[in-house]
Amino acid sequence: MRIAILSGGLNAERDVSLRSGRRVAEALRDTMPVAEIVEVDLNGEFLDSLGSATGKHSFDVVVPLIHGAIGEDATLRSMLELKGIPFVGSSAASAARSFDKGVASGLVPNGSAPQFVAFPQSFFREMGAPRILETVIVGIGLPLVVKPISGGSALGVRLCADAEQVAPALVDAFGYGDRVMLQSAVSGTELAVTVIDIGGEPIALPPVEIVPLSGVYDFDARYTAGATEFFVPCRLDSDVVQRVSDYAVAVHAYLGLRDISRTDLIVDSDGTIWFLEVNIAPGMTETSLVPQAIEAAGLNVGGVFSDLVTQAVTRSH
């Protein structure tokens, strides 16, 4: 079997993606010694190498680990579907639902996303930013979080405790995309819950609790070993863990996701679950969350991904 580990891409998360790809490729080489595992970057040559839906493919299956735009929205996945090549992970249609944080927030169970609005830059320009911001800040309240509507690794994300911080935060966030979300900031325990979906039975792995030493789980905190403390298992009561696990499985189902997903959420002091976002090509680097959850579940990255690869190939038959 020839497996393409697709990583890199052309957005701000390229470096993270390359590291994810390397990690998964190494793990798969251990568990699938007979398979030929090739790390490839996304470019025209790669697309050509996939051949056509009716012709011969140079790979048997693709593991897309491109993070952010193109990789986690519908773009790449639609292309793979048109080419008729099996791939690990969610379909183009469900990627379109999950990638846009605004769309996903509207679809998750029980209105569990904190209150938000999402606007394009042109709206601010044409209507006048001050009046919009005034309405938003009064309506949503402070503190609020400004973040690009799509994309990951907390790039362009800022917590605004007072009104003056909002406009500069928007300038920052619009650097990463044309639509930006302003969302009520919820405080509580930050968790990432991985769902592995093999044989039509999605299960939640142990939630990973995230405590950034700087207080904010930003890019530097994510990718500098030691800058964030992780607790797996998390320090919440078992009934909360159960609810959180059920919730992540429900998100996976509501959005029609496949194979693997990671739901990021906050549990506040009342025990209420707040949805932040869901990732369908979650980071697999040395400091990433999903590998920690996999290990805590007594599994290993190679084992999980070889099951997912086999499932993707079987699904296509």
Next chain:
Amino acid sequence: MDPWVDSYAQRAQGLTASAIRALFAVASRPEVVSLAGGMPFVSALDSDRFAEIAARVVREQGAVALQYGSGQGDQTLREQILEISGLVGVRSHPDDVVVTAGSQMGLDLVTKIFCDPGDTVLVESPSYVGALGVFRSYQCNVVHVAMDSEGLDPQALREALVHARASDSPVKLIYTIPSFHNPAGLTQSFQRRQEILAIAQEFNVPILEDDPYGLLGFEGEPPQAIRSLDDQGVIYLGSFSKIIASGLRVGWVIAPHGVREKLVLAAEAATLCPSNFSQLTVSRYLAEQPWQQQIKVFQELYRERRDSLLQSMQALMPAGTTWTVPKGGFYSWVTLPHQLNATTMLPRAISSLVAYVPGTGFYADGQGAHNLRLSYCYPDPSRIEEGVRRLAGVIEAELDLVNTFGVKTSGETRGNSQPQLNPNSDLI
């Protein structure tokens, strides 16, 4: 996860991931015009001839080339180095030359033997990102000293030295790049060099003179090194990276006798000896090839690229953007309209397939938000023009955005109030 997190030394704490560095991963894609990295255009060398030289080094001098060598470096090469340094007026003895793995290693060794944690190093404002990385790793107190159009400002230097004298932290080094400065693109006049040297002598602080671009001027004779004026108070760093090839990793330090002795011991402790293979290859290249002619080829190539950059900026940059006009070297330093922040703007530039290095990378104290460095050494002139066109579009879009939100100054950068770049070869 990393099980050794709690074991690292304090000096490793500055070695953190950063969003800026991650963005540069994209800059290596062919779609992106990178005006970021200072990679010499080594393709201008005759690679067949180089291959022949390397092959003959192994065939004819293999027993030496593939063996350990002198910690101070090959004797013949050290003599040849003096011939090259002579072009910038440096007169010395082969005994006072230490060969290093690029001048970056020289920078590291000099800092290692001079600076205890907390000692002060005076640097230009802005300064070379790779030097800041070294000073940070030795836990130095880095103080930036203002520059004017002729580089390091003597008045500001004097004030900084007076100020430091009143503090607990002794000034151990004055680090300067007098010719075709990285990143500022400025060059000190001869008179300026004399003034700076006089002040250093008065305060009895050694000058660490970093001169990798000295022979890459576009007009007239190469500027004479500060070291040409004083052989006791100046430690001189030179490099083959820009006049032959950076991949060879051969540079040198010319130091006063006592410093040189310490340097050799420190170098031996660090690496035992520089690569004999690289040294012999360089030595043979210098002996057999018209290297001065090759430097002229590089000068012409970079001058043409500099012209392309300057002409494109003149034609395309939005009003309110200014830049320095380098007379040699690789870089121009751009100042954006005051309401823009080059770090915040970088992801937009990357999405628009053009890369630069944000100005904050060249400061240890968070300055430089409104600046960026453009390097013209690697892309060909038409790509440079395309890159400037994209960048001009990015600046216009960012101005539009900032005006939309009425943001006056966008000095703060995301997440970290004092972002520091750990240098890598994409940024040098």
